[in-house]
Amino acid sequence: MAKDDLVHDPRGGLPRLREIMRRLRDPDTGCPWDIEQSFATIAPYTIEEAYEVADAIEREAWDELKGELGDLLFQAVFHAQMAEEKGLFDLDQVADTMSDKMVARHPHVFGDASRDKSAEDQTRDWETVKAAERADRGAHGVLDDVAIGLPALLRALKLQKRAARVGFDWPEIGEVLDKLTEEARELAEADDPDHAFEEMGDFLFVAANLARWKGIDPEAALRAANAKFTRRFRHIEAELENRGKRPEDSDLAEMDALWNAAKAAEKR
Template sequence: MDDALIHDPQGGMPRLLAIMAALRDPDRGCPWDLEQSFATIAPYTIEEAFEVADVIEREAWDELKGELGDLLFQSVFHAQIAADRGLFDFHDVANAIADKMVARHPHVFGDESNAKSAEQQTRDWEAVKAAERAARAETGVLDGVAPGLPALTRAVKLQNRAARVGFDWPETDQVIDKIVEEAGELRAATDPDHRAEEFGDLMFVMANLARHLGIDPEAALRAANQKFIRRFGAVEAALAAEGKRPEDSDLAEMDALWDAAKAREKSRA
């Protein structure tokens, strides 16, 4: 353990790697960190990625450095677990992504001209990724879309893949018609399993509508969540001003307070 490096405030990436190695040291490390595996850390990795997305959405730039550090630490943690198992280390991770970026940008690092549109570059990028998937024997159009992605994000990625080969509604109105159809099927479903299936179908088409409208469905739902928290907080505050809590109220009163909070927001906007 390099104590001098670990306590060097300017130690940068080597310092972080040394700290992670110390946390996983079999003799002197942290018991909690030593117990972790790829599987137990994965949920934290996803959570940290969403926290980065949240501060960017809120433009909370004073928080971004810390959240990016938290996300970087997740990569370092996974790499240390891999190193402990003799699989690879953080330097292998960094070299792998560097190699990938060089290979996927021949117009920057190779002989190809970069005098092309962003749209053409996107098509070239997808062609390179398709070749990489083929090298991994992933020959299907939908192969390689990570199962661990949030469901709405994965739905959009699957739909984008299918759209590239022509499997897509050409008009947004057709997607909306399909939403109406799926909502009717959900209403007609009688048993729990059928309802769950039809609800999933409806959500999938909603993701498709977001794609057609150029909306990130995850970001839109996060914004809706925040709006709900904000407006319900206003309901609670209005009740508290009368010496009441939500459980002391009823739906009619809370609904009226909700409408008032909504009206105030719209007037300010």
């Protein structure tokens, strides 16, 4: 009964969530769908929930953020429960691992190191500590442990940052722009699908590099561009509906004029 009381306690906090997860995964009385899941099947949901957190923050939808963070927390609890069932680790050990990492990486807060450093100095110290941690794990290559499962633009950015730290970088931004122009030309001239595929990859990789030089997160920039496109296209749909039409009943000239009107309205 104590466990039932916890499940239904509206102030049960993290222990309540852990007990709910344990009950969902119970092989005899749990939910068939939850029981069937694995690390691999849950991973896509984890990624999706992380992006929904980022989306709520980007939209400043603070009333939604609590729920989105809860969804993301549930993913961590789900993975930890599956790990505990396999005898790998539990949620407390996950938390302890992160706590150890934060203490080790912030000697200026939790140790005797001086706090008289700029954010840039602290970033360099952070990277030094992380490099030592990678070496302890046997990851000796500069690009080792840049997660393959990252979104492609974000992974490109991280790969380029790693290479730049050891001096493999363009000396100035003008050369990055020249390279982007070169890749755009090669993409335009590609005359077969395989060649075009390769050149598109090269173009996007250099575009990510340009974002790094500009101090821009390319994933965030593209999300913003997607949102802008969605917002303006919905304006087109709304205006056409006022005219008793749908996009398929219109033509490019009319829709382009409505797009420009939406753009002008946003600038005002």
